[in-house]
Structures are given as structure tokens and as C-alpha cells.
Amino acid sequence: MPEFDIHSPLEELFFPLLREKEIRLFIKRDDMIHPFISGNKWRKLKYNLLRAEAENKDHLVTFGGVWSNHLLATACAAARFGLKATAFVRGEDINTESMVLCRLFGMQLRFTDRESYRDKRALFNSAFAGDSSVLFVDEGGAGTEGIKGCAELADELPEDYDHVFCAAGTGTTAAGIIQGLTARGFNAKVNVVPVLKGAEFIEEEISKLTDAGFNFVPAYHFGGYAKTQPELLEFIRNFSSATGILLDPVYTGKMMYAVFDLVKKGVFAPGSRILTIHTGGLFGLLGMKDRFFMLPG
Numbered sequence: 001m002p003e004f005d006i007h008s009p010l011e012e013l014f015f016p017l018l019r020e021k022e023i024r025l026f027i028k029r030d031d032m033i034h035p036f037i038s039g040n041k042w043r044k045l046k047y048n049l050l051r052a053e054a055e056n057k058d059h060l061v062t063f064g065g066v067w068s069n070h071l072l073a074t075a076c077a078a079a080r081f082g083l084k085a086t087a088f089v090r091g092e093d094i095n096t097e098s099m100v101l102c103r104l105f106g107m108q109l110r111f112t113d114r115e116s117y118r119d120k121r122a123l124f125n126s127a128f129a130g131d132s133s134v135l136f137v138d139e140g141g142a143g144t145e146g147i148k149g150c151a152e153l154a155d156e157l158p159e160d161y162d163h164v165f166c167a168a169g170t171g172t173t174a175a176g177i178i179q180g181l182t183a184r185g186f187n188a189k190v191n192v193v194p195v196l197k198g199a200e201f202i203e204e205e206i207s208k209l210t211d212a213g214f215n216f217v218p219a220y221h222f223g224g225y226a227k228t229q230p231e232l233l234e235f236i237r238n239f240s241s242a243t244g245i246l247l248d249p250v251y252t253g254k255m256m257y258a259v260f261d262l263v264k265k266g267v268f269a270p271g272s273r274i275l276t277i278h279t280g281g282l283f284g285l286l287g288m289k290d291r292f293f294m295l296p297g
């Protein structure tokens, strides 16, 4: 089995606003772990891959949409680790850049109407009941294995921070990071930025998974999952052109926007040290290229 070389660089970001407010801002570049097994998805897959190996399973079956970073990561990881991969994909077969890459990595795609997609266990059983070679991997890599892998991010940090910021879809990554920081005895307050509307369930889920407190920051979903507004797109363009680091409009763009907005509002005491987690997943950008094209300036 190839090695699990998961260790991403950490960089400091410099902006006039940060100097003015006396804030030091850092970014954990999980987007650099691997170009396709990107960011938190690598961390979330790690213990699923080890479990497949331990249980002699050679086939990963999972779920996602046509732009899913998780499907792309699973397809590439399966290829690299010599496993088969099948995905139940929500909706019609539209040939997105992500689906092209999944196909190239040998993933079998089963396009599924939205109604049947809701019950993942039933879908799984309809095709794979009783097949002992298959490992069920939940949508987005959510679950115990995912949390365990994400907790390891904390072990790579050189020091404690005042705040950590992380985007949340299912909350698995955030829960793992909170657990990892707690296990290391760090005091950093984790700020969870949900990228969808009506995300209170994420707050509840994370609360169930950890005793440590965290801040839930639900004001930056920009209308809902994969929804954007011009000021978000503009922020991403400004950030990327100032740093050489890309952000995607679905996850990390919203998280980073939240950080800068809160810094601007003076929420953090001067001298605060803030760590942002770049959870990767940049392919989402390509699904929104027209929106960027429409941006004035």
C-alpha cells in the first residue's frame, strides 16, 4: 500500500487590514496534500482505506453530486491504492470536469434520481447487499473514520492559536479538528463556518461529538450551499490575486470571507493569532467559471 504522507505546509498571510488590526493570520494548506485527493477529503479517507485493507475489502462504494470533491478524492485514492470504486451520483449525468476525472481514475458512476438518492443505505443494498468485498463510505466521507483522520491535523501544528477557522458541510472535519486540538491540550477556539443555510443540525452534530466548546458562525452561507453573491466572488478574486492561493466559492471562500469580515468588525483583540484551514477542493471553482466571468472589473 502506498504511504499515507499527510502533512501540509503552514503559511502566514499578510494584508494591510491585518497589520492595521494587529492580527496575525495563518493558513494550513491542506489544499497542497494532493491535487485530487484534496484537503480534508484525504484525511477523511485515510481510516476508510485502512479499514478496507484490514477487512480485506477491495471496493469502495460512496455517494455524491456531480461536483463532489469527495467523489474525486475517492476515485483517485482508490486508483492509487489498487481498489475498485463505485459512486452513486445524485441527478443526471452531466459531464462536469470532476466527473471526467472520476471516470479517468476508473470510478464506476451510477447516476441516481434525487428521490432514490436520499436513502443511501437502500441504494447501497439495492446493488451490493451481501457483497463482502465492498466498503460503504458515507457521502462526503462523514463518520467515525473521517473524524479520526481530521483530528490528526492538530498533531501537525507547531503551536497553539487563539482561533481556528474551518468551513463545514457535514461538520466532520470541524469535529475532528476540535477533538484533535483538545487531545493536544490546545486552547484554540474553533470557529465553524457552515456553507449552507439552516445549518443548526451541524452545530448539534458537532456538539454530540465533542465536549469542547466551539463558536458556530452561521452568517456567511451567502444564500445556501453553492450559492454565491458578487461580494464573495470579488473577495475570492482579491484574495487569490494578493496571495497566489486559490479559494473555492463553495467552502473556503466563505470561510475566509468570514475571517476578514470579523477582523474588519474588530471582533478579535489586537495581538490575536488566527489559523484558517484550507480544506482544498478547488475543483468547485470550475463549476462556477461563468459567475467569475460575469464579475465586473
Ligand SMILES: *Cc1c(COP(=O)(O)O)cnc(C)c1O
Pocket (backbone or CB within 6 Å): 039, 040, 041, 069, 070, 140, 167, 168, 169, 170, 171, 172, 173, 174, 251, 252, 279, 280, 281, 282
Ligand atoms: C467537503 C469539504 C468541506 C466540508 O467538510 P465537512 O467535513 O463535510 O464539514 C470543506 N471544505 C472543502 C474544500 C470540502 O471539499
